Amino acid sequence: MASVQIADVRKAYGSTQVIHGVDIDIDDGEFVILVGPSGCGKSTLLRMIAGLENISGGEIRIGPKVVNDVPPKERDIAMVFQNYALYPHMTVADNMAFSMKLRKAPKAEIEERVTRAAQILGLANLLERYPRQLSGGQRQRVAMGRAIVRDPQVFLFDEPLSNLDAKLRVQMRTEIKELHQRLKTTTVYVTHDQIEAMTMADKIVVMHDGIVEQMGAPLDLYDNPNNLFVAGFIGSPAMNMLKGKITAAGFEAVNPKGGASLVWPIGKAPAGSEGREAVYGVRPEHVRLDPNGIKAEVVVIEPTGSETQVVVRCGGQELTCVFRERITAQPGESIGISPDTSVTHLFDAASGKRL
Amino acid sequence: MSERKAATARRRLFAATRYHAIGLFVSLLFVAPIAWSALVSFKPSAEAARPPLPPWPVEGFSIQSYENLAKYGVGIWTYAGNSLTVAAATVVVTVIISLLAGYGFSRFKFPLKNVMFVLIISTVMIPFQSILTPLFLILTKLGLQNTLPGIVLIYVTLHLPFSIFMMRNAFDAVPKDIEDAARVDGASVFLMLRRVMLPLVLPGVATVAIFAFLASWNEFLAALILLTDQKKYTLPVMMAAVRSGQFGTIDWGAVQSGVMLMMAPCLALFLLLQRYYIRGLTAGAVK
Numbered sequence: 001m002a003s004v005q006i007a008d009v010r011k012a013y014g015s016t017q018v019i020h021g022v023d024i025d026i027d028d029g030e031f032v033i034l035v036g037p038s039g040c041g042k043s044t045l046l047r048m049i050a051g052l053e054n055i056s057g058g059e060i061r062i063g064p065k066v067v068n069d070v071p072p073k074e075r076d077i078a079m080v081f082q083n084y085a086l087y088p089h090m091t092v093a094d095n096m097a098f099s100m101k102l103r104k105a106p107k108a109e110i111e112e113r114v115t116r117a118a119q120i121l122g123l124a125n126l127l128e129r130y131p132r133q134l135s136g137g138q139r140q141r142v143a144m145g146r147a148i149v150r151d152p153q154v155f156l157f158d159e160p161l162s163n164l165d166a167k168l169r170v171q172m173r174t175e176i177k178e179l180h181q182r183l184k185t186t187t188v189y190v191t192h193d194q195i196e197a198m199t200m201a202d203k204i205v206v207m208h209d210g211i212v213e214q215m216g217a218p219l220d221l222y223d224n225p226n227n228l229f230v231a232g233f234i235g236s237p238a239m240n241m242l243k244g245k246i247t248a249a250g251f252e253a254v255n256p257k258g259g260a261s262l263v264w265p266i267g268k269a270p271a272g273s274e275g276r277e278a279v280y281g282v283r284p285e286h287v288r289l290d291p292n293g294i295k296a297e298v299v300v301i302e303p304t305g306s307e308t309q310v311v312v313r314c315g316g317q318e319l320t321c322v323f324r325e326r327i328t329a330q331p332g333e334s335i336g337i338s339p340d341t342s343v344t345h346l347f348d349a350a351s352g353k354r355l
Numbered sequence: 356m357s358e359r360k361a362a363t364a365r366r367r368l369f370a371a372t373r374y375h376a377i378g379l380f381v382s383l384l385f386v387a388p389i390a391w392s393a394l395v396s397f398k399p400s401a402e403a404a405r406p407p408l409p410p411w412p413v414e415g416f417s418i419q420s421y422e423n424l425a426k427y428g429v430g431i432w433t434y435a436g437n438s439l440t441v442a443a444a445t446v447v448v449t450v451i452i453s454l455l456a457g458y459g460f461s462r463f464k465f466p467l468k469n470v471m472f473v474l475i476i477s478t479v480m481i482p483f484q485s486i487l488t489p490l491f492l493i494l495t496k497l498g499l500q501n502t503l504p505g506i507v508l509i510y511v512t513l514h515l516p517f518s519i520f521m522m523r524n525a526f527d528a529v530p531k532d533i534e535d536a537a538r539v540d541g542a543s544v545f546l547m548l549r550r551v552m553l554p555l556v557l558p559g560v561a562t563v564a565i566f567a568f569l570a571s572w573n574e575f576l577a578a579l580i581l582l583t584d585q586k587k588y589t590l591p592v593m594m595a596a597v598r599s600g601q602f603g604t605i606d607w608g609a610v611q612s613g614v615m616l617m618m619a620p621c622l623a624l625f626l627l628l629q630r631y632y633i634r635g636l637t638a639g640a641v642k
Contacts, residue, residue: 052535073541085532089554098550099540146540 001186002063002153003028004049010057011044018044019210021058029184035197036207042190043158049188050156051075062153078147079156083163084139086131093127096145117148120179137168148183157189161196173199194234198222206230228352231281231345237309240319242280243349246273251280251346255316262294262315267341270355278355281345284309287321293338298329312337389618396420396612403608420608424616427597427609429586435616438572438590441503445510445571446564449518452511453563457522458548479516487580494581501583509581510571518563525559526552561631569621590617
């Protein structure tokens with residue numbers, strides 16, 4: 001096990017720069033998730049850690065060693081790929097043993113480690129099968145088995161769950177987290193799914209257009225997003241964002257339909273921000289039903305059983321709300337809502353930064 | 356109700372009969388010439404020279420034709436050995452070069468890659484007969500004229516464009532992640548090629564090998580022109596000599612036994628590798 005340090009790492013293909021100086025410190029045993037929309041550079045960064053892509057600038061250290069020019073096979077890392085990348089011509093056991101055979105490990109040791117990994121992952125009775133005879137979830141487990149057998153310094157996961165169906169994805173998510181708690185191996189995990197990131201990570205790194213937007217513990221990112229991008233990316237359903245101006249009375253939202261503008265309550269506006277153009281953010285789950293609150297027209301009701309997701313229209317804008325209560329109102333009817341002012345957010349309209 | 360069932364059964368029986376009858380007829384058409392050659396090759400020489408009806412031996416089964424063929428020139432085994440050496444060497448050299456070239460074209464980025472690839476493929480459009488004279492002169496300059504290595508070089512050159520094309524496609528069909536996985540697992544480039552990539556492109560290799568073998572085993576014109584020493588003849592050239600006969604008499608039995616001899620390895624190879632061969636040709640078609 002080892003720490004990983006990424007210092008001012010850059011990547012360019014010809015004259016196109018795709019990663020613009022990224023700094024990330026990953027502690028020994030930490031589970032770090034790189035998350036961001038497609039094309040943000042997260043997979044490229046992971047492949048640079050693995051040594052599958054050259055580093056155009058900056059430095060990557062695994063443990064104390066700078067690995068910029070170290071080939072992948074000498075980095076002591078294991079990687080799980082999105083499409084599993086199992087060797088189709090080898091059995092499950094051979095797939096898992098391949099790396100150790102290459103290192104000429106003693107036969108008994110290989111067998112012992114493969115058996116142990118197979119037990120951990122529930123693959124014990126599939127060892128003689130070929131990848132084509134396995135289901136998606138089983139293949140995913142073999143890919144993980146191949147990584148575990150190595151007992152590497154660092155695990156790298158490249159969107160490992162995106163080819164699985166929704167139910168299996170949730171199950172594997174738990175299994176991977178459990179595995180990490182058991183093995184305590186430093187893990188870097190790439191995904192575009194913010195729920196995966198929230199549920200599994202010790203630390204989330206949100207990337208966008210080749211830079212790190214914010215880095216921190218999942219709940220920290222959820223509670224205190226640094227900017228509009230992170231605010232919109234973390235959390236599901238996404239945060240409601242209203243454009244407008246900070247006034248003495250609260251936040252005066254622009255009415256795009258040209259009608260009267262609504263004033264939203266603010267918990268505590270930063271000093272001297274009055275009159276400033278800003279974006280008001282409130283998460284759907286932080287809007288409460290309140291008969292004395294802002295009058296809003298119900299547009300769509302989506303009950304999920306445990307909660308009810310409601311799209312409402314007020315002040316010419318649509319807002320998504322999630323209520324714990326069941327709603328009796330019908331679309332077209334009016335309900336009263338009010339945001340929980342202790343958890344509303346304000347961002348600068350121009351820079352998108354948190355105020 | 357039961358009447359309708361019976362009618363359905365009758366219709367099915369008729370359809371099955373028709374299906375198998377047509378199949379049998381077509382396969383008969385394909386087998387007939389081979390069977391005919393085989394039967395004639397087992398007639399005594401004198402009978403083989405007469406009009407071939409009925410096609411089967413009537414004066415008794417005989418291997419005289421094979422004995423005559425074996426005694427031809429410096430002996431059939433020399434010629435068969437020459438042919439086998441040339442074909443095997445062509446296969447080995449073609450497979451090695453096209454494997455490496457195909458991998459390079461599939462995976463590496465280098466300047467003028469596509470131009471070079473098209474250039475290699477486009478040589479297929481040049482009729483081989485038209486460059487026979489320059490080839491002959493080049494081989495003479497290199498001191499390889501009238502040698503088996505010389506003819507192997509010619510055959511390899513002729514088969515490379517198709518083989519490289521084939522192998523590039525085969526490598527293109529292997530996901531790049533598998534290669535990355537092998538690199539992360541600790542394999543060097545050559546180890547990865549041998550232990551991971553080679554088994555995955557084996558159908559392509561089988562196709563290339565079969566093509567190279569069949570083409571060089573059956574090739575006649577280049578061998579006829581470039582090999583002047585009778586001891587170095589390959590089987591097709593020898594067969595032409597047998598066929599042209601001595602003093603106007605042609606030993607048809609010997610010719611047919613020669614045909615059987617030449618056909619045997621081709622059939623065996625094809626039957627042995629046809630599973631890979633068909634997979635190789637259709638690889639990447641459905642993915």
